Amino acid sequence: MSVQTMTKTSPPSGQQPLTQPDMSATVYRILIAISLVHLFNDSIQSVIPAIFPILKSSMHLTYTQIGIISFAINFTSSIMQPVVGWFADRKPTPALLPIGMGFTFTGMLLMAFATTYPAVLLAVVFVGLGSAAFHPEGSRVSHMASGTRRGLAQSIFQVGGNAGQSLAPVLTMWIFIPLGLFGSIWFTVVAAAGIAVQIFIARWYGNRLRTGAYQKKKTQARQLRPEVRSRVRFAIVLLVLLVFVRSWYSSSISTFFSFYLMENFHLSVSDAQVYIFLFLAAGAVGTFFGGPLADRFGKRNMIFCSMILAAPLAILLPYANLFWSGVLLAIIGLIVFSSFSVTVVYAQMLFPGKIGTVSGLITGLAFGMGGLGALVLGKWTDIVDITTVMQICSFLPLLGILTYLLPSDKLLNRWSEGTEA
Template identity: 80%
Template sequence: MSVPTVNTAAPKAQQPLAGSDANATVFRILIAISLVHLFNDSIQSVIPAIFPILRSSMHLNYTQIGWISFAINFTSSIMQPVVGWFADRKPAPALLPIGMGFTFTGMLLLAFAGTYPAVLLAVVFVGLGSAAFHPEGSRVSHMAAGPRRGLAQSIFQVGGNAGQSLAPMLTMWIFIPLGLFGAIWFTLVAGAGIAVQIYVARWYGRKLQSGAQVKKKASARQLKPEVRTKVRFAIVMLIILVFVRSWYSSSISTFFPFYLIDHYGLSVDDAQIFIFLFLGAGAVGTFFGGPLADRFGKRNIIFASMVLAAPLALLLPHVGLWGVGVLLALLGLIVFSSFSVTVVYAQMLFPGKIGTVSGLITGLAFGLGGLGALVLGKWIDMAGVDTVMAICSFLPLLGVSTFLLPSDRLLNRWSEGGE
C-alpha cells in the first residue's frame, strides 16, 4: 500500500507549483531559453559573417556564397514548420538538447571543412539544429509567459537577435585570425547550450506532466466563413512583412559588407563593425518591441516598424560613412522591433497551434532570407553590388501595406467567436 501512496502524493505536491507557473511569468525559464537562443543564433549567424573569408580563401563568387546562405536557411525553413506541427501534436522536450547536438556537429564539420561541398554539408547540420530549436523554444516561452506574452516573446527573441549581432565581432576575433578552424571554439558554445537545454527540457517535461499544456479542445474555435477569409488575408499580409524584413536584413547582413569594402574602401574588420551596429540595434529593438506591442497594440507596432524604416532605407545609399553608421543603427532598431511581435500576432490568429505557427513564421523568415541571399548574390554577379543595394533600399516601402492588418481588438473578437 505504500507504493500507491507515494505515486498519488507526488502529483498533488507538484500541482501548486504547476498552477503557479501557469499563472505567472517564469523568468528563470525565459532567461534560460533566451540564452540558448543567443548561443544558437550566434552560431548560425557566423555563417554569413564569414562569407568574406570564404570568398577569398576558397575563391568563391557571389552566387556560390548565396548557395551557402540558401543551404542553411532553406534547411531551417523547411524543417521548422514540420517540427512545430509535430510538437503541437506530441510535444517533445528532448528535441531541445538534440537540436543543439546537430549544431555542435555542424560546427565540428565546419572546422575541418577543406572544400566547398564540405562547407555546404556543415551548414546544413547547423540549419537542422536551428529548425529543431526554434518551434519548441517558442512553445517554452509561451508556456512560461503567463499574462505577458509580448514581453516573454521579446525576451526569447532578443537572445536570438543578440546572438546575430555578435556574429560580426566573433568573426573579427576568431575567424579572421584562425580561419575556418576557428569554428572549433563554437562547439564549446553548443556544448553549453546542450547543458542549458537539458535544464529547460526537464522543466518543460514537468509542465506537460502536470497538465499545464494548453489543450487543443480548449483553444479550438469555430470561425464563420467570412472571418476565415479575413484570417487568410491577414496571413498573406504577414508573409509580405516577413518577405520584406527577411530580404532587407539579408541584403544588409550578407552583402552590405562587400558594399562597404568596395564603395568606401573599408577593411573586412571595419565592415563587420558596421554590420554589428545594425544587428546590435536590432537586438535592442526586438526586446522593446514586445512590451510596446502589449501597450500600444501588435498591429500598430508592426505597421510603425515599416513606415518608420522606409525613408531611412531609401536614404542609406546616399550618405557618407558616418551617416551609414547612424542609419544602420536606426534601421536595425526599427525593423527588428516587429520581429517578436509578428510571431505573437500569428499565434493570436491560430490559438492552440503555437509550435506550428511559430515554426512557420520563423522558418519562413529563414527560408526567405536564404532565398533572398541566393537571388541577390546572382543579381550582384550580374549588376554589381552598388546597384543591388540601391534597389534593396526600396523594400521597406512594400511593408507599409501592413496597415491593412486586422487590429488587435478585432483578433480578440474573432477568438471569442465574433466577427
C-alpha cells in the same frame, strides 16, 4: 525574478495534495534560460554570413556561390521548422531541444575541418537543421512561461537570438580572421553549453506537460469560428509576405552590405564587420523593446511602424558617407527589428493553440525566404554591381504599407472569443 506560483488540486482521500503551476505566472528563469540558448543558437548560425568575405577570398567563390551557402542554411531551416512545429503541436517533445543543439554542434565541428565548397555546404545544412529543431519548441517554451505577458516573453526570447546575431561580426574579427575556418571549433564549446541548458529547460517543459495544465489551456485556445477562417488565411499569407520583405532587407544588410562598404569605402573585412555589428546590435535592442511597446500600443501598429518609419532611412543609406552609414545602420536596425517578436505573437493570435506550427511558419518558412532573397541578390550582384543591388533593396521597407490590410488586435481578440465574424 518571480518564483513560479503553484496551485493545489483536490486529491483523492488519503493522498497528498497535488500541485499545478499557475498558468498566469511569468516564469522568468525559464525565459532567461531559453533566451540564452537562443543567443547561443543564433550566434552560431549568424557567423555563417559573417564569414562570407573570408570564404570568398580563401575559396575564390563568386557572389552566386555565397548566395547558395546562405540559401542552404536558411532553406534547410525554413523547410524543417514548420514540420517540426506541426509535429510538436501534435506531440510536444522536450527532447527536441537538446537534440537540435546537437545538430548545431555537429555542423560547427564539420565546418572546422571543411576544406572544400561541398564540405562547407554540408556543415551549414547541419547548422540549419539544428536551428529548425530549436525555434518552434523554443517559442513554445516561451509561450508556456509567459503567463499573461506574451509580448514581453516573446521579446525576451527573441532578444537572445538577435543579440546572438549581433555578436557574429565581432566573433568573426576575434576568431575567424586570425584562425580561419578552424575557428569554428570554438563554437562546439558554445553548442555543448547550449545542450546543457537545453536539458534543464526540457526537464521543466516535461514537468509542465505532465501536470496537464498547459494541455488544458491549449485545448481551450484552439476554438475558432469557421466563418472567419478565410480571413485568417488571408491575414497569415499577408503576414508571411511582410516578414519575407523584412527578412529580404535585413539579409541584404547582414549578408552583402559588408561587401558594399569594402568596395565603396575600401574598408578591411574587420572594419566592415563593425558596421554590420551596429545594425544587428541595435536590432537586438529594438527586439527587446518591441514586445512591451506592442502590448501597450498594439501589435499591428508596431509591425506597421517598424517598416514605414525605417523606409526613408533605408532609401538614404546607399547615398550616405561612411560616418552616416554607421548612424543610419544603427537607427534602421533599431526600428526594423522592433517588430521581430511581435510578428510571432500576432501569428499565434491568428491560430490559437498552434504555437509550434505558427512559430515554425513565421521564424522558419518566412525567414527562409530571406535566404532565397540572398541567393537572388548574389546572382544580381554578379550581373550588375553591389551598389545597384543595395539601392534596389532600399525600397523594400516601403511595402510595410500593406500592414494595414491585417486585422486589428481587437478584431483578433474577438475572433478568438467567438464574439464576431
